[in-house]
Amino acid sequence: MHIVVFVKQVPGTDNVKMDPETGVMIRSGKDVVINPLDENALTEAIKIKNSRSDVRVTAISMGPPAAERALKEAIAMGADAGILVSGREFAGSDTIATGKALAAAVKKAGDVDLIICGERATDGETGQTAVMVANYLDIPGQTYVSSLEVKDTSVVIKRTVERGFELVEIPFPVLVSVNKDINEIGMPTLKGKLKAKTVPVSAYDASGLGISSTEVGLNGSPTRVVKVFSPKLSRDTILKRADGTNQPVEELMSFLISKECI
Amino acid sequence: MSTYVNASVQKEHDLSQYKGVCVLGEQKDGQLLPVTFELIARGRSLANDLGCQLSCILLGDEIQEIEQVFHRGADRILFIKSPALQNFLPRSYQNAIVKLIQEEKPEIIIAAATTTGRTVMPLVAAKLNAGLTADCTSLTIDPDTKLLLQTRPAIGGNIMATIKTPQHRPQMATVRPRSSKPLPLDCSRTGELVVKDYEPATFLTPERFLEFIKDTTQTVSIEDAEIIVSGGKGMKNAEGFKMVEQLAELLGAGVGATRDAVEFGWTTYPHQIGLSGKTVAPKLYIALGLSGKIAHLAGMQTSEVIIAVNKDPEAQIFKVADFAIVGDVFEVVPMMIEAIKQHKANAKPELCALSS
Numbered sequence: 001m002h003i004v005v006f007v008k009q010v011p012g013t014d015n016v017k018m019d020p021e022t023g024v025m026i027r028s029g030k031d032v033v034i035n036p037l038d039e040n041a042l043t044e045a046i047k048i049k050n051s052r053s054d055v056r057v058t059a060i061s062m063g064p065p066a067a068e069r070a071l072k073e074a075i076a077m078g079a080d081a082g083i084l085v086s087g088r089e090f091a092g093s094d095t096i097a098t099g100k101a102l103a104a105a106v107k108k109a110g111d112v113d114l115i116i117c118g119e120r121a122t123d124g125e126t127g128q129t130a131v132m133v134a135n136y137l138d139i140p141g142q143t144y145v146s147s148l149e150v151k152d153t154s155v156v157i158k159r160t161v162e163r164g165f166e167l168v169e170i171p172f173p174v175l176v177s178v179n180k181d182i183n184e185i186g187m188p189t190l191k192g193k194l195k196a197k198t199v200p201v202s203a204y205d206a207s208g209l210g211i212s213s214t215e216v217g218l219n220g221s222p223t224r225v226v227k228v229f230s231p232k233l234s235r236d237t238i239l240k241r242a243d244g245t246n247q248p249v250e251e252l253m254s255f256l257i258s259k260e261c262i
Numbered sequence: 263m264s265t266y267v268n269a270s271v272q273k274e275h276d277l278s279q280y281k282g283v284c285v286l287g288e289q290k291d292g293q294l295l296p297v298t299f300e301l302i303a304r305g306r307s308l309a310n311d312l313g314c315q316l317s318c319i320l321l322g323d324e325i326q327e328i329e330q331v332f333h334r335g336a337d338r339i340l341f342i343k344s345p346a347l348q349n350f351l352p353r354s355y356q357n358a359i360v361k362l363i364q365e366e367k368p369e370i371i372i373a374a375a376t377t378t379g380r381t382v383m384p385l386v387a388a389k390l391n392a393g394l395t396a397d398c399t400s401l402t403i404d405p406d407t408k409l410l411l412q413t414r415p416a417i418g419g420n421i422m423a424t425i426k427t428p429q430h431r432p433q434m435a436t437v438r439p440r441s442s443k444p445l446p447l448d449c450s451r452t453g454e455l456v457v458k459d460y461e462p463a464t465f466l467t468p469e470r471f472l473e474f475i476k477d478t479t480q481t482v483s484i485e486d487a488e489i490i491v492s493g494g495k496g497m498k499n500a501e502g503f504k505m506v507e508q509l510a511e512l513l514g515a516g517v518g519a520t521r522d523a524v525e526f527g528w529t530t531y532p533h534q535i536g537l538s539g540k541t542v543a544p545k546l547y548i549a550l551g552l553s554g555k556i557a558h559l560a561g562m563q564t565s566e567v568i569i570a571v572n573k574d575p576e577a578q579i580f581k582v583a584d585f586a587i588v589g590d591v592f593e594v595v596p597m598m599i600e601a602i603k604q605h606k607a608n609a610k611p612e613l614c615a616l617s618s
């Protein structure tokens with residue numbers, strides 16, 4: 001059984017800048033972490049691997065060359081191999097273009113039974129890419145998965161939805177995206193760390209993946225960021241300073257009463 | 263960007279065939295969900311600006327009181343009807359919606375950022391090679407180009423990004439539930455009901471729906487609360503955060519929190535309000551010791567009345583507050599709790615006076 005996991009490097013803080021001209025994120029390269037939900041995805045894959053004898057796990061990341069580090073970390077956590085999708089032609093890819101590139105990378109990984117992704121990345125926050133990959137691979141894709149039971153030829157998933165949970169059974173191959181209820185994130189092991197040093201990560205650019213550079217990057221992205229701006233926030237604010245007396249709170253109470261809030 | 267050579271991109275002259283605005287309504291067990299009416303309100307204003315029709319796409323088997331969709335502002339219902347669509351299965355829904363889009367060629371489709379919308383819309387977008395923008399807070403029509411301007415908070419920081427889809431159709435976006443209000447009911451409004459009776463093969467999928475399990479553990483639903491008291495990192499620790507809960511209890515309010523407060527474990531994720539949490543629009547929102555980063559504001563700024571207490575006079579939360587107190591929460595909130603207790607106590611003697 002072959003499991004693929006996507007790992008994305010994301011900024012470790014909120015302090016990310018956007019290029020006001022192109023609307024593309026400026027990634028400083030410093031202070032990056034693996035997207036937390038991808039670590040849940042990876043942990044789940046390793047868990048399945050540890051419970052059976054026939055499981056192989058490949059981690060795939062798309063990003064700058066430095067994203068190789070994320071793949072090494074994935075191997076240290078227990079993945080068997082890493083594939084890096086990297087090249088200037090990918091810059092500015094929206095979710096559609098990213099989905100296409102990742103789908104092509106999965107094909108490079110060989111026959112795949114199960115793809116596990118984090119439900120969304122903490123930077124873009126769209127949660128769209130994973131299911132788009134499912135579409136390009138022409139396999140079923142499911143989302144918001146909070147538990148997953150692997151059977152011989154299928155997987156039974158529990159999805160967290162608005163008013164409860166849905167149980168769905170899907171035969172392999174299938175892609176699922178998971179939320180953080182699925183497990184407690186695992187840690188790299190010493191054995192894994194040593195292995196990460198020796199296992200080479202394969203890297204592909206667009207031509208290496210057999211896709212035209214017009215299908216990825218800004219060229220392959222239907223959406224365009226046309227403007228970035230600071231939000232205009234304004235209400236007619238009544239501002240009081242706390243001065244140790246009851247006065248401001250009393251005025252607040254009168255205000256709330258006048259607005260029929262209490 | 264006029265040099266598109268992607269084979270799967272629709273040719274430019276094709277774009278003019280796409281007309282009309284669609285929203286993707288939702289049902290559960292044959293009952294229309296409220297988010298359907300919120301989407302219709304959004305869609306209505308876009309359709310008015312474009313001078314075109316507004317259709318509501320529905321998938322399911324039997325849908326009760328379907329004409330409510332007209333009463334709330336839609337011109338047409340495009341109802342894809344099949345027992346196979348009773349429960350949500352991504353592929354069945356994807357195939358059905360893609361077929362409908364190929365027939366109807368809408369210019370714009372808006373869906374809700376629910377677990378359903380967020381799952382099926384990317385599938386549809388990928389199949390059609392169309393753009394999709396998630397979690398928009400504002401959707402307007404550009405008066406010059408007539409393109410859909412899709413605005414969403416970006417990177418959780420302090421910026422908004424406006425996105426458009428110039429060369430691909432339909433233009434697609436999701437919006438958070440509760441981020442707009444339904445139009446008033448107009449029972450005299452009617453429209454055209456189109457039932458799409460597609461071949462069962464359309465809905466074929468290897469997925470098998472087994473069961474729906476209702477969640478009975480979540481008692482506080484902040485989405486439905488009239489009043490929300492919300493706390494952030496300024497509450498310092500779990501002990502401090504209890505003050506938020508105490509004030510909420512006193513007011514019969516729901517408890518909200520910022521992502522930081524949730525990550526510190528002072529409360530649980532269902533209480534998180536904002537971009538990656540819930541969107542709420544209560545009558546009264548009380549923000550305590552939270553800065554009002556845009557990722558948080560995205561989930562609460564449409565609240566009717568906003569009160570904020572923060573010791574930093576420059577805190578962004580004050581820009582959306584109607585009444586703000588610059589001060590230490592540990593000084594101000596206990597006073598608030600006292601004042602509300604008194605207010606309640608004072609309300610009672612009046613009743614007593616009446617009865618005595």
Ligand SMILES: Cc1cc2nc3c(=O)[nH]c(=O)nc-3n(C[C@H](O)[C@H](O)[C@H](O)COP(=O)(O)OP(=O)(O)OC[C@H]3O[C@@H](n4cnc5c(N)ncnc54)[C@H](O)[C@@H]3O)c2cc1C
Binds near residue numbers: 522537539555561571
């Ligand atoms: C992609 C993404 C998604 C995100 N999604 C969300 C989301 O859904 N919800 C969310 O809330 N955040 C979200 N965030 C995080 C968000 O950007 C902010 O980091 C977060 O909202 C800040 O929380 P806070 O206001 O509690 O903390 P801070 O920003 O640290 O603010 C604490 C505030 O408390 C005040 N304070 C401190 N002590 C006191 C005191 N004694 N009395 C009075 N005031 C005091 C300070 O002046 C300060 O303004 C997201 C971020 C990203 C990158």
